[in-house]
Amino acid sequence: MDEAPENKRVKGTGAKFAYDTIRYEILALTLAPGALLDETSLAERFVMSRSPVREALIKLAGEGLVVTLANRSTIVAPIDVTSFPKYVEALDIAQRMNTRLAAQLRTEADLKAIARRQKQFETAVRSGGHLAMSEANKLFHMAIAEAGKNPYLTSFYARLLDQGRRMLHLHFQYLERGQDGILLTDEHAQMYEAIYARDIDRADALAHAHTRQFSANFMAYLQENHSAAMPLGGPKLA
Structure with a gap:
């Protein structure tokens, strides 16, 4: 998994260190959605000037992980539950297309890489x-x-997976609590088998089912943990 950056850095790499650290903490939900990111406090924490911190925040803003408000303060980007159906729609298309192409074009080296992962x-x-x-x-x-x-x-x-990483973390937290992670290992194994067999249609169907499973579990997580605080709505699952 992504590892938390070590608390040391080479001279001249301050912006990268700040970026890596803040990004890791946002994706790991150590920094909660909506948390204030104060340049001065971060500079003091990292023992550096405000310039590399500002540079890191600008880069994170470009990735949609932080938001600059009208008063010029910066916060961790909220998790926009209302846009979740559109996110799942895009994820489903990308996941299905990539899996279809893999079934069609995979090499022996690709199969080994997928099996290793x-x-x-x-x-x-x-x-x-x-x-x-x-x-x-x-x-x-x-x-x-x-x-x-x-x-x-x-x-x-890759960008979709990164943009939805916090939702995916909540999803896996939900699975971990319910001990349903084994289900995903079975789904992954079936996807590998379809790609190995060059069964394009089956690979497509499995990728689609995989997205639906993520969507259903994330909505279940929200209903269980945030039903009173967060607007709910999601794609209709056939």
């Missing part, structure tokens, strides 16, 4: 920890995307 995911499920599960899940799906040989779709998919 699947074993890493199984290890994360057994050892527990939703952050490790989330990161291993991303690496598995990116191995599939890379097997599809379309760098544009791969890049789009």
Whole structure:
């Protein structure tokens, strides 16, 4: 999984250190959605000037992880539940297309890479920890995307996974609590088998079902934990 940056840095790498640290804490939900990011406080914490912190925040804003308000203060971007149906729609299209292409174009080297990532995911499920599960899940799906040989779709998919990483973390936290992670290892294994067999239609159907499963579990998490505080709404699942 993504590792928290060590508390040391090479001279001249202040902006990268600040970026890596803040990004990790946002994705890990250590910094809660809506939390204020004060440049002065962060500069003091990282023992650096405000300039590299500002540079890091600008980069994070470009990734949609932080938001600059009208009063020029910066906060961790809220998780916009109301846009979740549109997010799932885009994720589903990217996931299905990449998986279809992987089934069509995969090489033996691709199969080995996908299998290796699947074993890493199984290890994360057994050892527990939703952050490790989330990161291993991303690496598995990116191995599939890379097997599809379309760098544009791969890049789009990676950005979607990063943009939804906090929702995915909550999803895996929910699965970890319910001990349903084994279900995902089965789904991953079935996707691998379809790609191995070059069964394009089955790979497509499994990718679609995988997205629906994520959507259903995330909505269940919200209803269980935030039904009184967050607006709910999601894609209708057939």
